[in-house]
Amino acid sequence: MNYRYVIILALIVSVVGLTITGIYFGGNAKSITLEDTTNFVIYQTKITVDSIYYKITGNHIFHQTSLDECTKFKYMLLKEVRLPPIIGAILVGLTLSACGLMLQTLFRNLLASPYTTGISSGVLFAVALVIFINSFAELFSSFGTDKIMVAGWCGGLLSIVMLIIIALRIKEVNGVLIVALLMSYLFEGIRAYLIANGTNLSIQDYFNFIVGNVTRIHLNDIPPMVICTIIFTIGCIFLIKPLNALLFGETYAKSFGLNVKKSRILILLLTSFIVGAIIPYVGLMAFVGIAAPYLARPIIRTSDHRWLLPTTMLVGVVLMLMCHIISLKYWVPIFYIYGLNRPAQVLPIGSILDVLGGLLVIYLVYKGEKKIKIQ
DSSP states (O other): OOHHHHHHHHHHHHHHHHHHHHHHHSOOOTTOOHHHHHHHHHHHHHHHHHHHHHHHHSOOOOOOOOOOHHHHHHHHHIIIIIHHHHHHHHHHHHHHHHHHHHHHHHHTOTTOOTTTTTTTHHHHHHHHHHHHOHHHHHHHHTTSSOHHHHHHHHHHHHHHHHHHHHHHHOOSHHHHHHHHHHHHHHHHHHHHHHHHTSOHHHHHHHHHHHHOOGGGOOGGGHHHHHHHHHHHHHHHHHTHHHHHHGGGOHHHHHHTTOOHHHHHHHHHHHHHHHHHHHHHHHOOOOTHHHHHHHHHHHHHTOOOHHHHHHHHHHHHHHHHHHHHHHHHHSOOOHHHHTTOSSOOOOOOHHHHHHHHHHHHHHHHHHHHHHHHHHO
């Protein structure tokens, strides 16, 4: 069997294994046993299968058994508390890792990501306005849903418009990167001013958002996230050939008849769309867009995006699921160590992702440099 098929299969098995591990061990409720989790999976699967059968045939053959209140409460915790973060981690890993890969190919820079290229700066700017300025909070609250989520979507739209304008005005791709980065510094300066004049509570809210946490995802958030992920994945498939052409530079791509400016706009539009759609649900997940592509390249041993893109997406999912499980089960009680009179909290997944991903990338860079010296 082809080596690359084996790698893809191994990553899929890893994703399935980590997903099952997350369902069984991704929580701290001691009253929920492994048997409870197994019964929940079987119970929900039977309901889903029979619902599909009913829609097709019109014959509902499944009769819901009566459950005691304790079992219903456990199933509710599993369905509405434990399951959504796991699905959210999978969707974040799929989308943000692919964003990082496409941006790195476009800018020919291994440090390019939704954060370093300024795509997420519009989302953070809009969220900061809502958190620190009451008038903006009241304005976005009038939409009837989570004000931070609505602000994040508007900030994502702002990033899309700005990047398209920059891409149309500037010919060189490095110029687009520089201007986008400078614009992100502008937004960062405004955010720093708001933080300096904010209350302790608002600063804590802003910190909780920028550090990133999938536990903020609710069951109702999953359908729109899945729809956006499907749209993004379809767009990625159509961009595989342009991405392969851009591997050797814009001049080479133009010689093969590729419309470089159009491809650049499509890549920026697609990445800005998914970042603006996903980040409001989970907060800032900066490092997965850098770490996943970097880890995927030595694993799959090719730059062909037909292989590199799915590998990067699967590696991103593995990273997110690992960090989610670690953040729940093996956190360090900092408050107890320092003797603070506050309850210990679970570490946000963003902090685990930065530490774990950073160590992995440093190790790979060191290993690569060592090989070069030996040769």
